[in-house]
Amino acid sequence: MSAIKWMAAILICGALAVHAPRAEAQTSRPDDEITKLTEHVYLFRHQFHQSAFIVTNQGVIITDPISREAAEWLKPELKKLTDHPVRYVVYSHDHADHITGGQTFADTATFISHWAARKAIANGSRSDTPLPDLTFTDKMFIDLGGQHVELIYTGKNHSDNSLVVLVPQDRLLFAVDFIPVETVAYRTMRSDYPDDWIESLKQVEQLDFDVLVPGHGKIGKKEHARQFRRYLEDLRAAVQSALTARMGLEEAKQRIRLPQYEAWQRYDDWFPENVEGMYRYLSERQKAAP
Ligand SMILES: [Zn+2]
Structure with missing residues (x-):
């Protein structure tokens, strides 16, 4: 690990040292865990998935319920933190591995998603996942118990x-x-939109925040959005060079390397698949071009 990486790791650990479990406990960490991150926001982790929830004096705003099992664990735990019910469930996106289990909160909650997620959820006919009651296209505000929350x-x-x-x-x-x-990125990136993804990250970089909570893995900072955007740009440039040189997919997967990212998690096993995802995307784009 480079000195800069170590410094970043120490900074992140330092910021959360009060709440982080001891290193030796992580080997046998429980399936479900709640960690207080900031004054009003908590992290809920279920196995390898996680979401954030916000406690106010008029109710709780949760995000992804993750699964029925996760939601059924979370509900009584929330009652230990507050007497107020879950008022809103906000779906991060339509993927079932994050948003299943919302039915557990349907007795008190209003469900919210981006409008394009509603159609995908409806097509999936998932019994544990209530359809969103409210959707939006660009931005939506929730004001509850003195807390102002923005969905963007x-x-x-x-x-x-x-x-x-x-x-x-x-x-x-x-x-x-x-x-x-x-x-x-996860395996072959599971995205049809790598170029839009880069632009999306630039929009995130314009937002005003310090703590970044992802749906998997360690907590980060705003700087990590910029780092990941640069990663996608570097990956795109490397794959485009290989395509221009008429390199085949298998050769590209073997030969393309971005050593500046080799200390990142999953580089060894997923990076060649990231190359494959980007290669297929750029090849299709090239074919579609007049
Ligand atoms: Zn997803």
Whole structure:
């Protein structure tokens, strides 16, 4: 690990030292865990997925319920933190591995998503996932118990319906599956929109926050959005050079390397698949060009 990486790791650990479990405990960490991040915002982790929730004196705003099992664990835990019910459930995007289980909160909550997520959820006919009651296209505000929360659409990225949750008072942003922290993209990137993704990250860089909470993995800072945008740009440039040189896919997967990112998580196993995802995207684009 480079000196800069170590420094970043120390800074992140330092910021959360009060709440972070001890290193030795992480080997046997429980499936479900709540960690207080800022004055009003908590992290809820279920196995390898996580979401953020906001406690106010008029109710709770949760984000992804993750799964029925996760939601059924979370509901009584919330009752230990507050007497107020869950008033809103905000879906980060339509993917079932993050938003299943909302039915557990349907007795008190209003469900919200980006408008494009509603159609995808409806097509999935998922019994544990209530359809959103409210949708929006660009921006939506929730004001509850003195807390102002902003739901913002920053364009296509990992999906075509991902929203970010900005909590301005706590200077915190929750964003799922499109800003991994010092981690390469998931496998073949699971996205039809790598170019839009880069533009989406530029919009995130314009937002005012310090703490970045992703849907998987370690907590980051605003700087990580810029780092990941640069990663996608570097990956795109490297793959485009290979295509220009008429390199085949398998050769590109073997030969393309971005050593400046080799300390990132999953670089060894997922980076060649990231190359493949970008290669297929740029090849299709090239074919479609007049
Ligand atoms: Zn996803």
